Amino acid sequence: MGLSTNCWKYLVLTFNVLFAMSAVVLFGASGYLLYRLFLYRHFIGVNVEYPAILLLMMAIITCSIAWIGWRTAKSMHQIHVIITGILIILVVVIEFSCFVWAMVVWDNVEIDIKSTIMHYFEQSLANTDATAVDTIRWDRLQVKFECCGVTGPSDYTSKGQVPFSCCGQGPLDSMHKPYAADCAMLYQRGCGKPLHDYAREQLLMVAMTALVASIMQVS
Structure with missing residues (x-):
């Protein structure tokens, strides 16, 4: 026993x-x-x-x-x-x-991301301060995923100009690739799709x- x-x-x-x-x-x-x-x-x-x-x-x-x-x-x-x-x-x-x-x-997740990212984009677009936290977040996102806006560069039409992060230039961050010398190549895809794929993964x-x-x- x-x-x-x-x-x-x-x-x-x-x-x-x-x-x-x-x-x-x-x-x-x-x-x-x-x-x-x-x-x-x-x-x-x-x-x-x-x-x-x-x-x-x-x-x-x-x-x-x-x-x-x-x-x-x-x-x-x-x-x-x-x-x-x-x-x-x-x-x-x-x-x-x-x-x-x-x-x-x-x-x-696609439905949730569409509504969230669009709302956040509109909120950030209304901010004219280039050093605002929301703007820097968008810069980092666009550099990281090599994208521009939610659906493409046309999302910035109302603002009149596309941010430099849409061609690889953004806030200094060791996670991102070095800045491009100029904005010769503009990212044509929006950030909605790659972010959706990232979240699903x-x-x-x-x-x-x-x-x-x-x-x-x-x-």
Whole structure:
């Protein structure tokens, strides 16, 4: 009986170590994906970030449950083991729900981005200060994605001039390529499409991360 109890105890301890390791990996992955979405939150809207936020929260909760499970394994009280097991099942269910949620957002993200980016563009267009925060954000976006306006350079018709960021010149930032010497080549595509593709890619990664995490933790 003593040998059987010890085997069970070491098995539970091993499971908790693996569970904690999966939580650490999940925390890093979800945090990175949330950061990549957070960078362009003004253009894509905060609704797009929610699945990644939930996944990050689940990673933190998973770490806490792994710690509880570790403490439980030492005492091996049946009620504590049952409670820990129920908590783990809830975590797996929520992580799978996060996968479903991310896929739903992924499927509808184009509608959210269109309304958000257009509203933000009109708001920025009304600002005449070239050093305003909103203007600098647009400059960085246009340099990063090599785009101009929401649908193209024609979006700046009402302003009478196209910003230099539409031909590769923008705020100094080590993330961006060096400035062009002049505005010889104007970006013809709008920022709406590449930003939409970027957001869909990040959401797909969030969904796959949640799915893999739930499958691994079930296993």
